[in-house]
Amino acid sequence: MSTPIDAQGLQTILDNSLTPAAIRVVELHGARYTRRSLLDHIFKPLVETGSNPNCTLGDVVSSISTAQAKLSRLGIFVEDSFRVFISDARKDVSVHPERTDLDIAFNVKERSRLALGAGTDFGNTEGSAYTNAELRNIFGGAETLTVNARTGTRTRSAYNAIFSAPINGNPDIRLAAETQRSSTQKPWASHEENLTGAGLRLDWQKADNGDTHSIAYSSIWRQITGLLPSASPTVRADAGDSLKSSITYTFTRDRFNRAAAPSPTLPQSGYLLRAVSELAGWGPLQGDVSFSKTEVELSTASPLPLPGVKPTSGISIGGGLRMGLLYPLPFGFNLTGSAMPSRINDRFQLGGPTDVRGFKLGGLGPHDGADSVGGDVYAAGGVNLLFPLPRTGPDSPLRFQVFANGGRLVALKHKGKSKQGQGDGDPLRIDSGAVRRSVSSAVSELASGLPSLAAGVGLVYAHPAARFELNFSLPLVMRRGEEGRKGLQVGVGISFL
Known part of the structure; x- marks a missing residue:
């Protein structure tokens, strides 16, 4: 199930902010001309947060917000093009049954060069x-x-x-x-x-x-x-x-x-x-x-x-x-x-x-x-x-x-x-x-x-x-x-x- 962070999705996240969570995949769509090395600097803190054993869904959302703000301040993406989707990843529930694994997808649109x-x-x-x-x-x-x-x-x-x-x-x-x-x-x-x-x-x-x-x-x-x-x-x-x-x-x-x-x-x-x-x-x-x-x-x-x-x-x-x-x-x-x-x-x-x-x-x-x-x-x-x-x-x-x-x-x-x-x-x-x-x-x-x-x-x-x-x-x-x-x-x- 994919949940966009809109008003309804935000309320769902707030209701489950203390739920243990981990990030399995982070994807960025729409950055056609942007180097991978630049994006790694933006998303590295997000990945590190998601790999912390004590990470919660609230921590993940906070890190997503920080990464999105950094993308915006780069000045190369259209401001109103940002979309973030959070999906439950398929997993073996016998490994960490109490934790939610997440896939994160960012959609952006590059400004004219x-x-x-x-x-x-x-x-x-x-x-x-x-x-x-x-x-x-x-x-x-x-x-x-x-x-x-x-x-x-x-x-x-x-x-x-x-x-x-x-x-x-x-x-x-x-x-x-x-x-x-x-x-x-x-x-x-x-x-x-x-x-x-x-x-x-x-x-x-x-x-x-x-x-x-x-x-x-x-x-x-x-x-x-x-x-x-x-x-x-x-x-x-x-x-x-x-x-x-x-x-x-x-x-x-x-x-x-x-x-x-x-x-x-x-x-x-x-x-x-x-x-x-x-x-x-x-x-x-x-x-x-x-x-x-x-x-x-x-x-x-x-x-x-x-x-x-x-x-x-x-x-x-x-x-x-x-x-x-x-x-x-x-x-x-x-x-x-x-x-x-x-x-x-x-x-x-x-x-x-x-x-x-x-x-x-x-x-x-x-x-x-x-x-x-x-x-x-x-x-x-x-x-x-x-x-x-x-x-x-x-x-x-x-x-x-x-x-x-x-x-x-x-x-x-x-x-x-x-x-x-x-x-x-x-x-x-x-x-x-x-x-x-x-x-x-x-x-x-x-x-x-x-x-x-x-x-x-x-x-x-x-x-x-x-x-x-x-x-x-x-x-x-x-x-x-x-x-x-x-x-x-x-x-x-x-x-x-």
Whole structure:
């Protein structure tokens, strides 16, 4: 008798979950182009469970669920094609009369090995049009080759190719090799940046809690070019070529309850923690820039119960906090040598419709004339209150929001200039003591006085692909040289402060 794991079959299994069981055969149907060695990694734990003398029917079902989840995460099978059948195997009842021997059959359908696509995409501060081609399961081991080309509102052109494959058949650990080339306009700093590079990346995810980790090495040739006639001396000083060789580690813990939200881009409860650390040019790393750079982001959301209002009304309060520090380092393995000041294409930018609303893109922090030249230390935070629009209800992706946000962006002001360049032949170099004093001074300045602040109201539409905001903003506190944005401001992105 064959029992599919549907609602009726699941109830039968639950009623007999403590029954001793063993697995005699495991079969997979429909994996025409997938290697046996990959599938062995998926089904080995299932077979081991079924050979345990103390195994029960409940243990078998749990192992089947784990194997099916792994098959799904490989990304090479159609999601709604999975079918699992459990059959009583023919046996000699005189051997183990108290145990049920089972035959397990998985039915799957492989996704198309070639996929072509075109469309529009939205990232923070930019919309773009793209075309891509994806080759799946190239050698039968869930390998993927993706080639992408795009152009956007700021990106003149961008091309990249990524080849990735799971390690030892584990869908939660993937190794990827990437090449890229792009040309992006930076109107807030009167130039264009061209990037050409390649890298390796190892991604892994904890299956039990969903935490994701990534460690990547990249070597990128950067060009600051296409300077406008109005470009400031700071931008002109950094113009030209530079080579960055770096290692980056990223940790992400996403505990937002997106399944219960009106849209994945508008979670109503939970939190998100992300940390990114980059080391460039130090130790064995090459290139002509050397620094450590760290950013931390925390976002939260919670339903807001009001007197006389149901908890499921769709009213929620959210908040976010972001901080970052760029620390110049000496080249090589020397921690006490002299370092070069940071470049404009490595420093942080702050301000715009997706982080500190009420300010122009790059409107906060140091400026040279009309150019935003970035900073080395920053902190920004915000809070917003979301209400469903009248007659829409809590399940609608439309919201009315009231928000307040602010931030500070500070550049290192290197002291001890009389010591610059000693023994290095470069007058721009700063000794390690001066770097420490500059960082300490910048952090102190960050915490002194009010941050630049803005408040406002607006409409939010949470599309599954991106979040759209139309806000009326009013800058409340603004420092000299910073550029506020009073009035209407449109924001499109996937991550907002």
